[in-house]
Amino acid sequence: MALSQAPAQGGHRLALRNIHKRFGSVVALSGVNFEVDVGEVVALVGDNGAGKSTLTKIMSGAYRADEGEILFEGQPVHIASPEDAGRLGISAVYQDLALCENLDVVANLFLGRETGPRSLPPPLRPLDEYAMEARAIEVLSGLAVKLPSLRRPVSFLSGGQRQAVAVSRAVLWGSKVVLLDEPTAALGVEQTAMVLRLVRQLRDRGLAVVLISHNLSDVFRVADRIIVLRLGRRVASFRVDETNRNDVVAAITGGNELAEAGP
Amino acid sequence: MTEIAHGALGRPALLARLRERLRHGELGPIPVLAGLVVIAIVFQSLNPNFLTPRNMSNLILQIGVVGTLGSGVVLALLLGEIDLSLGAVAGVAAAVLGVMLSEYGWPGWLALLAAIVTGALLGLLQGFVIVVFRVPSFIATLAGLLAWQGVQLILLGPTGERLVRDPLIRSIASGYLSPAMGYAIGALVVLAAAAVVLRRRTLRQKAGLDNEPAGRAAFRLAALALVVALFITALNAYFGVPFILLLLGAVVLTLTWFTERTMTGRHIYAIGGHAEAARRAGIPVAAVRIGVFSLIAALAGLGGVISASRQFAVSIGTGGGTLLLDAIAAAVIGGTSLFGGRGRIYHAILGALVIGSVANGLDLLGSPSSTKNIATGAILVIAVAIDAMARANRQNR
Numbered sequence: 001m002a003l004s005q006a007p008a009q010g011g012h013r014l015a016l017r018n019i020h021k022r023f024g025s026v027v028a029l030s031g032v033n034f035e036v037d038v039g040e041v042v043a044l045v046g047d048n049g050a051g052k053s054t055l056t057k058i059m060s061g062a063y064r065a066d067e068g069e070i071l072f073e074g075q076p077v078h079i080a081s082p083e084d085a086g087r088l089g090i091s092a093v094y095q096d097l098a099l100c101e102n103l104d105v106v107a108n109l110f111l112g113r114e115t116g117p118r119s120l121p122p123p124l125r126p127l128d129e130y131a132m133e134a135r136a137i138e139v140l141s142g143l144a145v146k147l148p149s150l151r152r153p154v155s156f157l158s159g160g161q162r163q164a165v166a167v168s169r170a171v172l173w174g175s176k177v178v179l180l181d182e183p184t185a186a187l188g189v190e191q192t193a194m195v196l197r198l199v200r201q202l203r204d205r206g207l208a209v210v211l212i213s214h215n216l217s218d219v220f221r222v223a224d225r226i227i228v229l230r231l232g233r234r235v236a237s238f239r240v241d242e243t244n245r246n247d248v249v250a251a252i253t254g255g256n257e258l259a260e261a262g263p
Numbered sequence: 264m265t266e267i268a269h270g271a272l273g274r275p276a277l278l279a280r281l282r283e284r285l286r287h288g289e290l291g292p293i294p295v296l297a298g299l300v301v302i303a304i305v306f307q308s309l310n311p312n313f314l315t316p317r318n319m320s321n322l323i324l325q326i327g328v329v330g331t332l333g334s335g336v337v338l339a340l341l342l343g344e345i346d347l348s349l350g351a352v353a354g355v356a357a358a359v360l361g362v363m364l365s366e367y368g369w370p371g372w373l374a375l376l377a378a379i380v381t382g383a384l385l386g387l388l389q390g391f392v393i394v395v396f397r398v399p400s401f402i403a404t405l406a407g408l409l410a411w412q413g414v415q416l417i418l419l420g421p422t423g424e425r426l427v428r429d430p431l432i433r434s435i436a437s438g439y440l441s442p443a444m445g446y447a448i449g450a451l452v453v454l455a456a457a458a459v460v461l462r463r464r465t466l467r468q469k470a471g472l473d474n475e476p477a478g479r480a481a482f483r484l485a486a487l488a489l490v491v492a493l494f495i496t497a498l499n500a501y502f503g504v505p506f507i508l509l510l511l512g513a514v515v516l517t518l519t520w521f522t523e524r525t526m527t528g529r530h531i532y533a534i535g536g537h538a539e540a541a542r543r544a545g546i547p548v549a550a551v552r553i554g555v556f557s558l559i560a561a562l563a564g565l566g567g568v569i570s571a572s573r574q575f576a577v578s579i580g581t582g583g584g585t586l587l588l589d590a591i592a593a594a595v596i597g598g599t600s601l602f603g604g605r606g607r608i609y610h611a612i613l614g615a616l617v618i619g620s621v622a623n624g625l626d627l628l629g630s631p632s633s634t635k636n637i638a639t640g641a642i643l644v645i646a647v648a649i650d651a652m653a654r655a656n657r658q659n660r
Contacts, residue, residue, distance in 0.1 A: 100537045102536035114529055122527075
C-alpha cells in the first residue's frame with residue numbers, strides 16, 4: 001500500500017496542498033493534499049464525515065480553506081466563490097441543483113448562456129433555438145449520450161439521463177475539471193453503466209474528473225486513482241490497477257491500523 | 264445525422280404521447296379543451312342561443328378584461344409568484360384615465376398611455392419591495408391591493424365616478440371591424456402563420472436539423488385557415504370581428520413571443536422551474552422578477568382601460584369585485600401551474616373562455632349570480648386538483 005506522500009509539484013491540472021478547514025471546534029480537514037491530472041479520474045472515498053464533501057466544496061468555491069494552497073495548472077489561485085471556480089473551468093455537477101425540470105434539454109444545456117442574433121438588446125434578444133439545438137446534438141453525440149428527445153422537459157428523463165445532461169453542460173462550456181458528487185446514487189444498473197461510460201468519455205477528452213462516491217464497485221470500474229480520506233486526513237492513495245477492494249476498505253475504515261495495533 | 268430522436272422526428276403516436284404526458288404530469292391544455300367542449304355541448308342542449316354568432320361575440324367582449332389580467336397572472340405564476348394587486352392596479356389605472364380625460368382634457372391615446380404607465384410604475388414599486396426587502400409576493404401584492412384601492416378612491420373623489428366620452432377609448436370594447444376587414448385580418452393571420460412555419464423550416468434545415476413532414480405542416484396550416492374562416496364568418500353574421508379580439512390577440516401573441524422566444528422569457532421559466540439552478544447559471548433573477556411585476560401591472564393598466572371602455576365610465580368599482588379572482592382562476596383553469604415554471608400565455612384565454620362561457624350560459628338560462636360563483640369555484644377546484652395531481656406524478660417518479 002502506498003501511503004500518502006507529497007507528489008511532485010507542477011504538472012497537475014488541479015492540486016490542493018496542506019488544506020485545513022475547521023467548523024468551530026470541529027476539524028473537518030487537517031493538512032490534506034489532493035491532486036488530479038489531465039485525463040485522469042480520481043475517486044475520493046471515505047466514510048461519512050471523512051471530509052470528502054468539505055474538500056469538494058473547497059474545490060468548487062462553496063467553502064474557503066482556512067489554510068493551504070490551491071494550484072490550477074501549476075499556478076496558485078484563489079477560489080472564493082463558485083463563480084471563481086467556473087472562470088477557471090472547474091464545474092461541480094450536482095444532479096439536483098443543476099437542472100430546471102420544466103425546461104427541455106437544449107434549454108438546460110444553454111441555461112444562462114443562451115445565444116441569439118444581436119438584433120435586439122439582451123432582455124428581448126430572440127433565442128437562436130436551431131443553432132443551440134444543433135450544437136447540443138453535436139456535444140451529446142460527441143459524448144455518446146443518447147436521449148429520447150431534446151425537446152421535451154427534463155422531467156421526462158430518467159435520473160441517469162439527467163445526470164448526463166448536467167455533465168454535458170459542463171463539457172459544453174469548456175470545463176477542465178469536473179467534480180461529480182455521488183453521480184450514481186439512486187440509479188439502476190443500466191443507468192449507472194451509462195453514467196460511468198460518460199465519466200470515461202470525459203477522461204478520454206482530457207478532462208480531469210473528481211468522483212466522490214460511496215460505491216467501491218463504481219470506483220473500481222472507472223477511476224484511475226483512489227484517494228482515501230479518514231477523519232479529515234488523507235490516509236491513503238492507490239492506483240486502481242495496483243490494489244484491491246480489501247485494501248481500500250481497510251484504509252477507509254482504519255482496519256489496517258487496528259490489525260497492526262492488535263495482538 | 265445522430266441517433267438522437269427529437270422534436271418532429273420520432274414523435275410517438277397520439278395516444279401513446281397522451282399516456283406518457285399523463286404519466287409525467289405534463290398535461291398542458293388537454294383537460295381544459297375537453298372541458299370547453301363539454302360546456303358547449305351542455306349549454307347548447309339547454310339553450311339553443313348559446314352557440315349563436317351574437318352570443319359568441321358577447322362572450323369575446325366579456326372575456327377581454329379577464330383575459331388581459333389573466334395573461335399577467337400567467338407570467339407571475341411562471342415565476343412561481345402571485346400578484347393579488349392586478350385588479351386594484353387596473354382600478355387605479357382606469358381612474359387615472361378617467362381623470363385625465365375629464366379633468367385635463369387629454370386626448371384618448373395619451374390618457375391610455377398614462378393608464379398603462381401608471382400600472383407599470385405601481386408594479387415596479389411592488390417588484391422592488393418583493394425583491395429588495397424579500398417580502399413574499401403574496402403579502403406585498405396584498406398590501407398593494409389595499410393601498411391601490413385607497414388611491415383609486417382618492418383619485419375619483421367624492422363623486423366616485425367619471426364618464427368616458429372619448430371616442431377612441433369607447434371604441435376599444437364596442438368597435439367592430441367591417442366584414443371585409445375581418446376577412447382581410449383573418450387572411451393576414453393565416454399568411455403570417457404560414458410565413459413563420461416556412462421560416463422555421465428553412466432555419467432548421469440550415470442548422471442541419473430535421474423537420475416534420477411538409478404534409479403535416481401544410482395540413483395544420485389548412486386546418487388553421489378553415490377555423491379562422493369559419494370563426495370570422497360567424498362573427499360577421501353579427502356585427503363583425505370585435506376590436507377587442509384584435510387587441511387581445513395582439514397582447515397574447517406579443518407575450519407568447521416574449522415568454523417563448525426571447526432570453527428573458529427563457530429565464531422566467533428557469534426561475535419558476537428552479538430558482539437556485541437559474542441563479543447558479545448566472546441569470547439575473549432579481550432583475551427578471553422586478554421586470555415581470557412591472558410588466559404585468561402595465562397589462563393590468565391596459566385591462567383597466569378596457570374595463571372603462573366597456574362600461575363607458577370609471578367608478579370606484581372598476582377593477583374590483585371578482586375580477587382579480589377570475590383572472591387568477593382563468594390562468595389556473597387554462598392549465599398554468601400554481602407551482603411555477605409551467606404554463607403558457609394562451610392558457611389565460613382558455614381559462615377566461617371557460618369562466619366566461621359558464622357565466623354566459625348560466626345567464627342565458629336565467630340563473631342567479633350565486634350559481635355562477637359556485638360553478639366557477641367548482642371548476643377552479645377541479646383545475647387546481649388536476650395541477651396538484653400532475654405535480655405529484657412528476658415527483659413520485
